[in-house]
Amino acid sequence: MVLENDAAPARVVPFRPPARRRLHEDVADQLRDAIFDGRYLAGEKLPPERELADEFKVNRTSVREAIKVLEGLGLVAVRHGDGVTVRPRTEASFDALPSMIFHGDHIHITLLNQMVEVMAPLLLEMGRLAIERHTPEQLADLHRLRDQLAGDAEDRHSVLREIVVLLSDMTRNTIWQMLARRMRAFLEAGPMAGARRRYGRDPARLIPKIDACLTFIESGQREAAVHELQGIIRQIYEAVLHDAHNAENGAEPDE
Amino acid sequence: MVLENDAAPARVVPFRPPARRRLHEDVADQLRDAIFDGRYLAGEKLPPERELADEFKVNRTSVREAIKVLEGLGLVAVRHGDGVTVRPRTEASFDALPSMIFHGDHIHITLLNQMVEVMAPLLLEMGRLAIERHTPEQLADLHRLRDQLAGDAEDRHSVLREIVVLLSDMTRNTIWQMLARRMRAFLEAGPMAGARRRYGRDPARLIPKIDACLTFIESGQREAAVHELQGIIRQIYEAVLHDAHNAENGAEPDE
């Protein structure tokens, strides 16, 4: 099941907890952005912990925990006695991608393009497995989400994300499930999230294709269903790029 | 370029730095394994930091940094005032996969199967792009690696990993480059690494197919090259599963 409460799924992602207030997270965010802004280039060293602590006006412990986070993201390498060295982007973890692509108000369009280029065939393959292996219950869930998309759900984009997660569950493959959930997290920070949501095209326009796909699935025409899915994915990623382009250039919302 | 030193690429991955000796990493490893062993299930809480510090005979600081690592891997969620809660596997980061699949002497075969199921189409798509976009220099590098594979290289498996990285460079796509490097890190911890290497089939057996693929690439027959690549990938992942199965059951090496 996707929904936490079967009884009254009135809204999707109702509220978000107030932003966390841990010092080291704030410090980590600032250092991360400084790296992505090119203030510290690959191969260069960050200032010593003591110096950073002084500058951030926090204890050295908080700086150390922040650096630990950056290390986990693969952004820096720490060597005892030597300092903290910035690593090349290609060594970074996927968890660093959201902030690599969307940092501050700026969008790294090139990287977003590359991201979409990778994700599109991924989603297609995942969908193919989902179509092969789904259970009747999961298909019912999919119908429910389809109706939410057609209905007056507050945030249709989040419904779309839940569909991706549901598809991953259908594959019965833990790796796909992990991938889809990471993707969801990525999209929640993406060009259609938060203040930028106004640029998003209404995902309801996908409904005809989704219905066609569902029909094919139920009639056992897997090939056709996959083909339809391919069209859906193409439409989505064109929308993502379109929206990102608009958001970057400060254009007015589509509708 | 794949090689760090253009002059004398005598060996690939010559030595590894002696294992790190940071307390919090050791603590993090032990806690991670405890979670994967099912000692702490999803939804349950880890003991308080103070208690862990006492049990590990280290300072609370080290425990906190360890927990920070686990948090970065998506294995636990920390809430001020409440404790440290274990999260479901599906929420974990990809960086946690190596230790999820290979923990201790045990191999999580099911998960490895699923991993291969995801990686195979990924590699194929990446290879397709590489075949489309490569430069002559990169093709020359590929030939060099092919010769290393055929020669008396100490560790042919590592040559294979470098080939994957080179293919990702050929795609001119940062995301693929990141993915390939993460994959390399994964494989370095995998069933053919370290003590388990003896189970590995000799990658030299791939050479005929690689040569065929290279020939197709150079004669501009992309379709045929991709098809050949598909065969290579299939052969590799069958070998991975085979080796993992042998390693798990303590069978004797193949050759």
Added chain:
DNA sequence: CGTTGACAATTGGTTGGACCAATGGGACAT
């Protein structure tokens, strides 16, 4: 009796300061 609100125990977050330990470069002797 049920609800509310204040309190207290638990547990993570932060601080300051001290000392240990690895690294790398510079001073010194050869």
Added chain:
DNA sequence: ATGTCCCATTGGTCCAACCAATTGTCAACG
């Protein structure tokens, strides 16, 4: 010019204390 040793720099660990969020308890209140 070269090799050795020392030491300043910088990350790693420890300690002890206090701040702050969460939760459960329990008394006061309606």
